[in-house]
Amino acid sequence: MEGISINWGTLLKPEYGWRILGLAITWGIVWLLVRYFSRVLERLDQRIKGIDIDTREMETLDKLLDYLVIAIGMLVTIAILNLTSVLYSILTAAGVITIVIGFAIRDVAANFISGIFILLDQPFVRGDSVKIGDFSGTVRRISLRSTEIVTFDGPVVSMPNSTVATTPIVNYSINKERRVNLTVAISQETDLRAAIETLRELAEKEERRIPEKDISLFVSDVRDGAIVLTVMFYTPAALWGTVTNDLRQSIVEEFNRRGLELAVPVYKSYNVTVNAQTQPKTNKGG
Structure with missing residues (x-):
């Protein structure tokens, strides 16, 4: 051209x-x-x-x-x-x-970038039982902007990923085992040996317990009118809540059946009487 x-x-x-x-x-x-x-x-x-x-x-x-x-x-x-x-x-x-x-857009960008890090790091996945900050529950949804947790009480909590990324996370589902830790307070008049033996029997009969791990049972505290016993053993993490609740119910029923008295809270009240002192009247003048 x-x-x-x-x-x-x-x-x-x-x-x-x-x-x-x-x-x-x-x-x-x-x-x-x-x-x-x-x-x-x-x-x-x-x-x-x-x-x-x-x-x-x-x-x-x-x-x-x-x-x-x-x-x-x-x-x-x-x-x-x-x-x-x-x-x-x-x-x-x-x-x-x-x-x-x-x-x-700093907040939006922070959530988005934190979501990418959560995606790559994977501190938890959908269905895990976790505790993030003050909230405990099951992870329902993970997105690039927020994470949803169904709390054990029922409500759903939506947490910004920037908060999740900067908060300590306890993941109960990573380890397949979780320890059941129950405390039982008995009155000081209750037969201590019988109470310990009852707790041991209930723990040994628990079929969902991991048998390879020993049962721990000991007196953990002695306070006003009560002796506190603690029983610990391991169970699959997915069954932890059910096992804990069932064992607590079995303890109450078995103690009642054997006539072992559980301690009840003791409230002390003090009556203080304050006597008002009256000063004698003085006559002025004659």
Whole structure:
């Protein structure tokens, strides 16, 4: 075409040739990453058991990663073309914009980033019995923004992932065994040996107990009008709550049947009488 001239000699110089090759490789990598990020995320979601990532959250994460890759590709392109002044201007502007946006969405971003760390670290999965902060229950749902726990009392607690990530987590489901720890207070008039033997019999008869682990039974405290006995043994973690409740009920029934008296709270009241002292009246004058 007339009016258009291409200086092939200039373009074929080694300096420009390497730049063209660098641009081609850079944007080839960008194209591959943008094209296959969604597939990688889908496979990751399928492989990680017990983690539910919402479709919308998956799409959002995919777009954010695409934008990040494209932005990096643009910066690399500017660096390859040796546009240093433009690069500095863009980085300065990007820094200011990032600070402004960061203040505006810092809570959302913190939850999102914490969700990714929870996804990778997996301190718990769906169905685990956990204690996070003051809340104990079963994990119902894990997303990139929040974690839902069904408490043992019934209500559902939705906790931001930024809170979850910075709070100590107790996971009762990681270890397949959990210790039953029950205390029983008996009155001081009760036969101590008979009470200890009754507790031992009830613990040994518990079929859901792990037989390989010994039963611990001892006097743990002596206080006003009561002797406190403690019985401990291990049971499968999934049955811990049921075993604890059933054993507590069996203890009350068996103690009543054998005439072993359980201690009841003793309340002491004190009556204090304050006598008001009256000063004698004095007559002034004659």
